[in-house]
Amino acid sequence: MPVPDFSPGEVLTAAAMDSIGLWLISTTTVGTGVSTVSVNNVFSSNYTNYRIVWANINASTGGNLNFQFSNITGSSYLTGGSFTSYASATLTGFGPAAATTWLVGSLGTTGSFGSMDVLAPQTATTKAFVGASTSSGSQYSFNGFCTSTTQAVSFVLSVAGATLTGGTIRVYGYRN
Amino acid sequence: MSRPLIQIDNDGNAREMTDEELEAYETMLAGSPTVPSLD
Numbered sequence: 220m221p222v223p224d225f226s227p228g229e230v231l232t233a234a235a236m237d238s239i240g241l242w243l244i245s246t247t248t249v250g251t252g253v254s255t256v257s258v259n260n261v262f263s264s265n266y267t268n269y270r271i272v273w274a275n276i277n278a279s280t281g282g283n284l285n286f287q288f289s290n291i292t293g294s295s296y297l298t299g300g301s302f303t304s305y306a307s308a309t310l311t312g313f314g315p316a317a318a319t320t321w322l323v324g325s326l327g328t329t330g331s332f333g334s335m336d337v338l339a340p341q342t343a344t345t346k347a348f349v350g351a352s353t354s355s356g357s358q359y360s361f362n363g364f365c366t367s368t369t370q371a372v373s374f375v376l377s378v379a380g381a382t383l384t385g386g387t388i389r390v391y392g393y394r395n
Numbered sequence: 396m397s398r399p400l401i402q403i404d405n406d407g408n409a410r411e412m413t414d415e416e417l418e419a420y421e422t423m424l425a426g427s428p429t430v431p432s433l434d
Contacts, residue, residue, distance in 0.1 A: 245405060248406055249407060251409075252400055253409045254420060255401050255402065257403075282434065283430060287423055292423065315429060315430055319427055320423060320427040322427070325432045327434035357432075357433035377424065382399075
């Protein structure tokens with residue numbers, strides 16, 4: 220399938236539209252001083268896998284960013300990865316016990332960025348993610364597994380002991 | 396002391412958590428991974 224090359228006023232064909240691999244599902248603007256941000260009704264049978272991108276989110280104090288499917292609240296989440304600060308060559312690995320959230324990055328006070336691919340969140344199977352994040356002082360690389368087979372449609376982001384202000388969260392679906 | 400805010404839409408609007416939401420929030424954080432943050 221060729222890459223679509225659209226022109227102003229062109230009638231778009233189904234073949235051209237079907238060749239687009241990534242579709243924007245939602246854009247969320249993070250409010251001021253919020254403890255949790257819910258991104259609702261983004262996972263559906265339309266897509267199997269998703270990309271979530273967050274940009275320029277500020278935390279009131281630095282802390283780890285937690286991800287939870289809204290309707291999967293038990294200790295079903297496994298995360299592993301590594302992190303380092305930009306001023307250090309020391310790479311620290313970690314793999315905590317099963318938890319109530321995935322740990323998907325770290326947020327600083329001056330804007331943080333990250334992205335993650337969430338795999339099969341809406342199917343009645345186990346789920347997974349791969350991702351990375353960066354702040355002004357550190358970088359984190361993560362992946363994780365969710366043992367629950369409950370179908371998810373929404374998710375929540377939060378930081379322990381801190382609030383979030385500003386930035387955006389975008390969710391895209393990978394066309395099958 | 397005011398309660399934590401929960402964002403309620405995609406535009407950044409928020410309100411204080413209800414009792415049920417606050418309990419769910421605290422349960423979620425209590426069970427979240429305890430990995431040091433460099434930030």
